[in-house]
Amino acid sequence: MRTSIATVCLSGTLSEKLRAAADAGFDGVEVFEPDLVASPESPEEVAALAARLGLTLDLYQPFRDAEGVSEEEFALVLRRARAKFRLMQRLGTDTMLVCSNVATATVDDDEVSADQLRRLGDEAAAHGVRLAYEALAWGRYVDDYRRAWRIVELADHPAVGVCLDSFHILSRGHDPAAIEQIPGAKVFFLQLADAPALTMDVLSWSRHHRLFPGEGAFDLAAFLGHVLRTGYDGPLSLEVFNDVFRQTDVRRTARQARRSLTWLEDVAGTHPLPEVAEPTGFDFVEVRAEDTGDVDVLLGQLGFTFRGRHRSKDARLWTEGPARVVCNEQHARDRSPTLAAVGFEVTSPPTSAARATALRAPTVYRRTLADEQELPAFAAPDGTEVFLGASSAVVDASWVPEFAGGHEPGAALLTGIDHVNLAQPWQSFDEAVLFYSSVLGLRADAGQEVPAPNGLVRSQVLRSAAGSCRIALNVAPLVWESAAGFPQHVAFRTDDVVAVARRAVARGLEPLGIGRNYYDDLVARFGLPDDEIETMAELGLLYDRDASGDFTHFYTATIGGVFFEVVQRRGGYDGYGAPNAGVRLAAQHRAQHRT
Numbered sequence: 001m002r003t004s005i006a007t008v009c010l011s012g013t014l015s016e017k018l019r020a021a022a023d024a025g026f027d028g029v030e031v032f033e034p035d036l037v038a039s040p041e042s043p044e045e046v047a048a049l050a051a052r053l054g055l056t057l058d059l060y061q062p063f064r065d066a067e068g069v070s071e072e073e074f075a076l077v078l079r080r081a082r083a084k085f086r087l088m089q090r091l092g093t094d095t096m097l098v099c100s101n102v103a104t105a106t107v108d109d110d111e112v113s114a115d116q117l118r119r120l121g122d123e124a125a126a127h128g129v130r131l132a133y134e135a136l137a138w139g140r141y142v143d144d145y146r147r148a149w150r151i152v153e154l155a156d157h158p159a160v161g162v163c164l165d166s167f168h169i170l171s172r173g174h175d176p177a178a179i180e181q182i183p184g185a186k187v188f189f190l191q192l193a194d195a196p197a198l199t200m201d202v203l204s205w206s207r208h209h210r211l212f213p214g215e216g217a218f219d220l221a222a223f224l225g226h227v228l229r230t231g232y233d234g235p236l237s238l239e240v241f242n243d244v245f246r247q248t249d250v251r252r253t254a255r256q257a258r259r260s261l262t263w264l265e266d267v268a269g270t271h272p273l274p275e276v277a278e279p280t281g282f283d284f285v286e287v288r289a290e291d292t293g294d295v296d297v298l299l300g301q302l303g304f305t306f307r308g309r310h311r312s313k314d315a316r317l318w319t320e321g322p323a324r325v326v327c328n329e330q331h332a333r334d335r336s337p338t339l340a341a342v343g344f345e346v347t348s349p350p351t352s353a354a355r356a357t358a359l360r361a362p363t364v365y366r367r368t369l370a371d372e373q374e375l376p377a378f379a380a381p382d383g384t385e386v387f388l389g390a391s392s393a394v395v396d397a398s399w400v401p402e403f404a405g406g407h408e409p410g411a412a413l414l415t416g417i418d419h420v421n422l423a424q425p426w427q428s429f430d431e432a433v434l435f436y437s438s439v440l441g442l443r444a445d446a447g448q449e450v451p452a453p454n455g456l457v458r459s460q461v462l463r464s465a466a467g468s469c470r471i472a473l474n475v476a477p478l479v480w481e482s483a484a485g486f487p488q489h490v491a492f493r494t495d496d497v498v499a500v501a502r503r504a505v506a507r508g509l510e511p512l513g514i515g516r517n518y519y520d521d522l523v524a525r526f527g528l529p530d531d532e533i534e535t536m537a538e539l540g541l542l543y544d545r546d547a548s549g550d551f552t553h554f555y556t557a558t559i560g561g562v563f564f565e566v567v568q569r570r571g572g573y574d575g576y577g578a579p580n581a582g583v584r585l586a587a588q589h590r591a592q593h594r595t
């Protein structure tokens with residue numbers, strides 16, 4: 001379907017917005033009136049620029065406070081509307097959005113509103129313009145799309161139809177199924193926005209927190225399904241008011257926006273992407289630095305076997321069972337170690353790569369020799385390199401033999417990578433959620449807030465349905481932005497966390513220091529026996545329990561921007577020890593600041 005984006009979604013001047021929308025692959029834009037009013041270009045020049053860029057101007061908006069008013073007031077409305085219709089002729093735009101009255105309505109009567117829309121429709125038709133009437137969620141009298149449709153039906157004018165905006169409908173919890181009772185030809189425009197589940201007044205929610213489809217909590221695929229069953233065949237248009245997107249790079253936001261529609265057309269079935277199964281697990285993680293020596297030591301303590309050096313690159317491989325870590329010193333710009341790449345195991349790397357390409361994920365190139373495996377790779381919004389490898393039911397991935405000169409692995413205590421935790425800059429968090437869910441097909445769990453020394457940290461887990469592949473995204477606190485980067489971590493899974501911790505301590509690992517108060521609290525909450533508590537305190541283990549099982553885990557010290565965790569899940573425990581995150585973050589804060 002044709003795609004469009006409201007200029008209000010983007011940062012910068014009107015011409016910058018148009019260029020970014022065109023570059024991102026949109027077919028058209030909604031001209032948001034304040035953008036035009038603030039622009040030095042004449043309407044004719046804007047129209048010419050749009051035409052040069054291959055963009056249509058699909059909608060002019062908003063026209064406010066038009067109906068439900070006194071006759072005296074309505075005369076002023078008509079005068080204002082005529083000026084806008086002439087402006088629209090100069091722009092070459094034929095549809096104007098009319099929002100339900102917020103400020104000047106004094107008459108709560110559908111017949112009166114319908115009559116005024118009909119007369120406005122006559123005036124519009126005389127200028128070759130159509131009116132798309134939209135119920136704002138906070139309209140004075142009309143705040144429900146079903147009432148807006150009733151008024152349009154009463155107006156019964158060929159130039160008067162409705163505009164459906166997913167935000168106004170879903171934020172109020174109105175059932176979108178009744179959309180199907182509207183004839184498609186009367187749906188003059190469709191605006192799409194997602195939003196996080198928040199408890200606040202709808203106006204503030206709408207003006208500051210809208211998100212692109214796939215980034216929030218609304219079921220936009222179901223919503224779009226209802227609209228398409230009416231026969232609507234106009235553009236899918238994004239209208240996202242969001243303070244972050246209005247401040248950040250316009251090209252990047254436009255690309256993100258376009259990706260959200262590609263994703264939506266896939267889940268709604270109107271334009272399916274190459275279908276990919278969810279990742280079955282992790283192929284590898286890669287730590288990169290000029291010198292990863294300290295990380296090599298830590299991996300040895302955790303029981304990893306050094307498998308050798310890469311035959312053509314300055315990289316070393318460590319494995320323990322199916323858990324594989326590459327320490328890469330090749331072209332490393334960062335002095336301190338960072339988690340640079342994550343390899344996912346997918347059923348078909350070429351299909352997953354085709355899907356990523358369709359979603360316009362930026363490609364990552366690495367020099368690969370002719371006889372080496374070439375894994376497709378894409379850059380996530382935060383720069384993390386995402387590799388797509390073949391699922392290996394067997395222990396070693398196909399690229400492992402490229403490393404030589406190390407040792408043969410023995411019996412393993414680790415059973416794989418449980419999850420990877422990636423810190424996100426605050427401004428690209430939502431984009432990252434969309435990236436991982438759309439490109440890899442991971443599902444986003446409900447977001448959480450984790451108490452930390454720097455305040456509540458936003459956290460969101462994305463996972464495969466089977467749970468064999470999980471990533472956790474956390475907002476990186478501001479103080480880290482100029483520093484080496486907020487630490488990220490890899491959690492390894494084991495069936496015997498005490499044995500892994502004992503082995504690590506015997507090899508010189510110093511567990512992250514957890515205070516006695518934590519263990520006293522564990523006794524109070526769970527009544528664990530003394531000997532178990534003593535073992536946990538000695539090894540720095542943390543514990544959590546839910547209705548279906550329990551969870552024991554520990555953390556290593558942080559080296560630069562990386563640390564590791566080892567976890568043991570028992571029964572059906574499916575979480576990540578979230579109640580312990582604050583304790584862990586405080587311990588890391590102490591270690592970092594040596595207090």
Ligand SMILES: O=C(O)c1ccc(O)c(O)c1
Nearest residue numbers: 062097099134165207239
């Ligand atoms: O917030 C507003 O006023 C506003 C304006 C136009 C729209 O289409 C909308 O959904 C909201």
Ligand SMILES: [Mg+2]
Nearest residue numbers: 134165191239
């Ligand atoms: Mg709208």
